[in-house]
Amino acid sequence: MNELPNFFLADLPSEAVLTPTVLREACLTLKRNRAHYLAGRTTEEIIRVLCRVADNWLDAEYPIRKLALAEGPAKTGFGRATIERGLDNFFKQFTRENFFALLAQELGDVRRLDEFVAAPGETRAALASGPELLVHIAAGNIPNPTLMSITLGLLARSAQFVKCGSGAAFLPRLFAHSIHEADGKLGASLEIAEWRSAEAALADTIFAEADCVTATGSDETLAAIRAKLPVRTRFLGYGHQLSFGFVAAEVLSGRSAKKTISGAADDVVAWNQSGCLSPHVVCAQRGGEITPEDFARLLAEELERRETGEPRGEVAKETAATIASRRAIYEVRAAHSADTQLWCSKDSTAWTVVFENDPRFQLSCLNRFIYVKAVRDLTEALHGADSVRGKVSTVGLAADAPKQIELASALARWGVTRVCPIGQMQNPPLTWRHDGRPALGDLVTWTDFEK
Amino acid sequence: MTSELSTFAARLRERILSQPRDTSLGDEFGALALELFGLQFAHNSAYRKICEARRLIPATINNWTQIPAVPAAAFKELELTSLPRGQRTHVFHSSGTTEQRPSRHFHNAESLALYEASLWSWFQPNVLGGFQFSAFDFQLLLLTPPPELAPHSSLVHMFEVARQKLGAKKDCFVGRLDANGAWELDCEAVLDATRTTQHALLLLGTAFAFVHLLDYMAERNLHLQLPPGSRVMETGGYKGRSRELPKAELHALITERLGVPAANILCEYGMSELGSQAYDTEIYPPSSILHPRCFRFPPWARVQIISPETGREVAEGEAGLIRVFDLANVFSVFAIQTEDLAIRRGDGFELLGRAALAEPRGCSLMTA
Numbered sequence: 073m074n075e076l077p078n079f080f081l082a083d084l085p086s087e088a089v090l091t092p093t094v095l096r097e098a099c100l101t102l103k104r105n106r107a108h109y110l111a112g113r114t115t116e117e118i119i120r121v122l123c124r125v126a127d128n129w130l131d132a133e134y135p136i137r138k139l140a141l142a143e144g145p146a147k148t149g150f151g152r153a154t155i156e157r158g159l160d161n162f163f164k165q166f167t168r169e170n171f172f173a174l175l176a177q178e179l180g181d182v183r184r185l186d187e188f189v190a191a192p193g194e195t196r197a198a199l200a201s202g203p204e205l206l207v208h209i210a211a212g213n214i215p216n217p218t219l220m221s222i223t224l225g226l227l228a229r230s231a232q233f234v235k236c237g238s239g240a241a242f243l244p245r246l247f248a249h250s251i252h253e254a255d256g257k258l259g260a261s262l263e264i265a266e267w268r269s270a271e272a273a274l275a276d277t278i279f280a281e282a283d284c285v286t287a288t289g290s291d292e293t294l295a296a297i298r299a300k301l302p303v304r305t306r307f308l309g310y311g312h313q314l315s316f317g318f319v320a321a322e323v324l325s326g327r328s329a330k331k332t333i334s335g336a337a338d339d340v341v342a343w344n345q346s347g348c349l350s351p352h353v354v355c356a357q358r359g360g361e362i363t364p365e366d367f368a369r370l371l372a373e374e375l376e377r378r379e380t381g382e383p384r385g386e387v388a389k390e391t392a393a394t395i396a397s398r399r400a401i402y403e404v405r406a407a408h409s410a411d412t413q414l415w416c417s418k419d420s421t422a423w424t425v426v427f428e429n430d431p432r433f434q435l436s437c438l439n440r441f442i443y444v445k446a447v448r449d450l451t452e453a454l455h456g457a458d459s460v461r462g463k464v465s466t467v468g469l470a471a472d473a474p475k476q477i478e479l480a481s482a483l484a485r486w487g488v489t490r491v492c493p494i495g496q497m498q499n500p501p502l503t504w505r506h507d508g509r510p511a512l513g514d515l516v517t518w519t520d521f522e523k
Numbered sequence: 524m525t526s527e528l529s530t531f532a533a534r535l536r537e538r539i540l541s542q543p544r545d546t547s548l549g550d551e552f553g554a555l556a557l558e559l560f561g562l563q564f565a566h567n568s569a570y571r572k573i574c575e576a577r578r579l580i581p582a583t584i585n586n587w588t589q590i591p592a593v594p595a596a597a598f599k600e601l602e603l604t605s606l607p608r609g610q611r612t613h614v615f616h617s618s619g620t621t622e623q624r625p626s627r628h629f630h631n632a633e634s635l636a637l638y639e640a641s642l643w644s645w646f647q648p649n650v651l652g653g654f655q656f657s658a659f660d661f662q663l664l665l666l667t668p669p670p671e672l673a674p675h676s677s678l679v680h681m682f683e684v685a686r687q688k689l690g691a692k693k694d695c696f697v698g699r700l701d702a703n704g705a706w707e708l709d710c711e712a713v714l715d716a717t718r719t720t721q722h723a724l725l726l727l728g729t730a731f732a733f734v735h736l737l738d739y740m741a742e743r744n745l746h747l748q749l750p751p752g753s754r755v756m757e758t759g760g761y762k763g764r765s766r767e768l769p770k771a772e773l774h775a776l777i778t779e780r781l782g783v784p785a786a787n788i789l790c791e792y793g794m795s796e797l798g799s800q801a802y803d804t805e806i807y808p809p810s811s812i813l814h815p816r817c818f819r820f821p822p823w824a825r826v827q828i829i830s831p832e833t834g835r836e837v838a839e840g841e842a843g844l845i846r847v848f849d850l851a852n853v854f855s856v857f858a859i860q861t862e863d864l865a866i867r868r869g870d871g872f873e874l875l876g877r878a879a880l881a882e883p884r885g886c887s888l889m890t891a
Contacts, residue, residue, distance in 0.1 A: 389831065389842050389843075389864065390864065390876075392831035392832050393831040393843075393844055393862065393864050395831065396831035396832075396834070396844060397594065397596070397831075397844070397862040400594035400596075400597075400860055401594055401596050401597065401600075403573075403576070403577075404573055404593060404594060404597045404600070404601065405600065406576065407572045407573045407575070407576035407577075408569070408572055408573075408601065419832070419833045419834075420832050420833070421831060421832055
């Protein structure tokens with residue numbers, strides 16, 4: 073498949089001009105199509121379509137997948153293998169069981185988007201309804217959050233308008249095409265468009281039509297969107313978050329060390345470390361068989377190996393310059409003190425590991441640039457991360473099973489909203505509570521029926 | 524201990540003052556650079572450690588381009604100087620309000636004498652080219668605080684040297700400090716001067732000072748027509764001290780509000796870690812009419828544009844990080860790696876911006 077049909081606004085040639093009139097028409101069409109084709113569908117049917125779409129994506133011969141992998145590197149900046157692994161990990165989650173688990177978790181019963189269901193022992197029944205028109209303002213970093221938003225919107229039977237950042241619509245657009253191909257009627261309730269955020273009149277138009285708006289972006293972006301919404305329009309804002317890893321001393325020996333290093337490398341390589349769930353820092357506890365310094369060195373060796381099979385790809389000159397400038401500083405520090413060590417790719421900025429014998433959290437410049445920090449324990453790591461407290465989404469944890477619950481509890485009390493095994497940071501399950509909130513549950517409105 | 528460096532500095536100063544535009548220094552540049560590297564390796568211990576860590580020592584280096592460069596930012600952390608503590612009579616700090624630890628470039632009387640010889644010898648032809656070199660022919664306005672209020676600014680030191688050489692009065696500094704110690708501009712003083720002058724004006728200042736002035740004029744809907752021959756020199760980044768404008772837009776506004784044509788607006792590129800400055804004037808034949816405005820250092824400093832990916836010099840027309848090899852940095856470090864991006868244009872460069880300000884892809888929580 074070389075050419076996709078023109079279904080979505082994002083399919084139009086770049087010279088096509090979007091106007092408020094065009095967008096208002098598009099919103100009205102979406103609502104009409106929803107009423108005809110989507111609102112009456114059952115949850116079972118929607119899940120069936122979603123699973124079929126995912127099966128297609130996981131098929132190496134599926135034309136849209138092939139297109140994503142062929143053109144993705146040029147369109148997104150991610151290497152082919154990175155896109156492949158990121159999308160595969162995402163679509164593997166799309167099973168009937170997983171969707172049922174999500175519905176049960178968020179709505180208490182899988183049937184509640186179809187009919188009134190009473191909880192066991194209760195006479196009151198409840199029915200959940202999704203918004204008529206759901207608008208997503210997507211961030212440009214990585215595709216999965218946008219694909220997940222669309223998926224949740226389909227479960228909620230909402231007409232959806234997805235606004236991507238300029239130049240970031242490629243994979244969401246292909247996903248929309250794959251839905252349209254599997255079930256044209258579902259595709260007709262979905263619109264994908266992209267424009268520069270500066271074009272405010274366009275956003276205003278869709279905001280006026282929306283019942284619920286989700287947005288991902290900086291605090292300033294979210295504040296600006298919230299200020300523009302009519303007061304009764306529901307707003308779900310997901311501010312930028314960051315993540316880190318914690319490796320306990322007891323796993324830094326033998327086989328479990330190898331597994332932990334491999335997992336940490338997975339987390340750095342996934343989507344080139346560009347998402348909110350990617351680690352900036354891995355805190356390694358002192359006292360294990362392998363020292364934090366050695367952990368850093370072994371992680372560097374692993375990243376070098378990964379570069380062969382899953383190269384990072386090119387980055388913008390400014391990004392490369394930032395990486396090079398940061399490396400230069402750490403190289404100077406390393407020359408003067410063993411408390412800092414630096415390992416990095418030769419003749420490229422492809423990967424960088426900085427070891428610091430200093431527990432203070434550091435923001436990475438990402439693109440496979442990871443800090444390893446030696447810490448006494450989790451308490452010291454959290455103390456060092458005080459500057460980013462309240463903004464931490466995920467902590468990738470490697471520790472002995474008996475200790476995990478204690479560490480996870482400490483992380484929860486500190487404000488972390490997700491703890492997962494190291495290596496899985498960029499693979500949240502379908503049931504992931506986005507930034508600690510029920511992602512599907514926040515979309516719906518309940519009707520209680522007191523019999 | 525540093526007498527060899529003192530001798531080197533005196534020789535270089537003599538050379539700069541006697542033949543400031545002698546491009547034949549080019550032939551000697553390599554030899555002088557290797558000599559200076561040997562001395563700095565011997566006398567600058569912080570620098571020596573960096574060289575040793577890279578396994579680059581005088582015995583293994585036979586070309587100036589191989590001499591290890593240190594990042595300008597390392598001046599924040601290390602004492603990159605050959606001057607013993609007791610001899611450091613003066614220090615220049617990097618500017619910027621957000622910096623917790625500024626760069627420190629130490630000087631003594633000898634190194635300041637060399638700095639002044641270097642700056643003035645390149646300032647004259649670039650900034651004053653075509654003027655009679657006397658304060659009677661034009662009025663100087665310096666949009667920074669005076670030296671006593673900014674003793675650690677290399678830029679203010681440079682302006683003060685120029686003021687003294689030109690015989691201008693002290694009151695031509697029209698900047699001051701606000702309650703927080705940040706630089707601000709006495710815009711009324713600038714406007715008074717522009718209204719009363721009988722001569723062409725020479726305005727020197729930072730880009731953010733010009734933005735403040737232009738904003739002040741815009742609020743009052745003021746348009747001036749500076750006398751014919753007036754010139755503007757702007758320099759430096761913004762560092763959060765005013766709204767930021769692309770250079771072309773800033774220059775267009777200067778033309779609009781002050782009536783100074785584009786041909787009379789020039790830019791300087793300098794930093795506290797360097798002993799020499801670059802200007803984008805065309806006092807030498809332009810390398811190409813296609814890109815007439817590119818920066819050049821004086822003959823005693825050279826520039827390489829370095830690929831951030833490979834660490835090697837980029838090809839003509841490509842972008843990379845600016846690395847400056849400055850013989851005037853006798854008592855500190857000869858080779859300085861900046862975080863500024865530029866395009867290589869012949870023996871000069873076209874400035875693009877600063878790498879560290881580039882927004883990292885992904886979550887943008889960068890605060891510093």
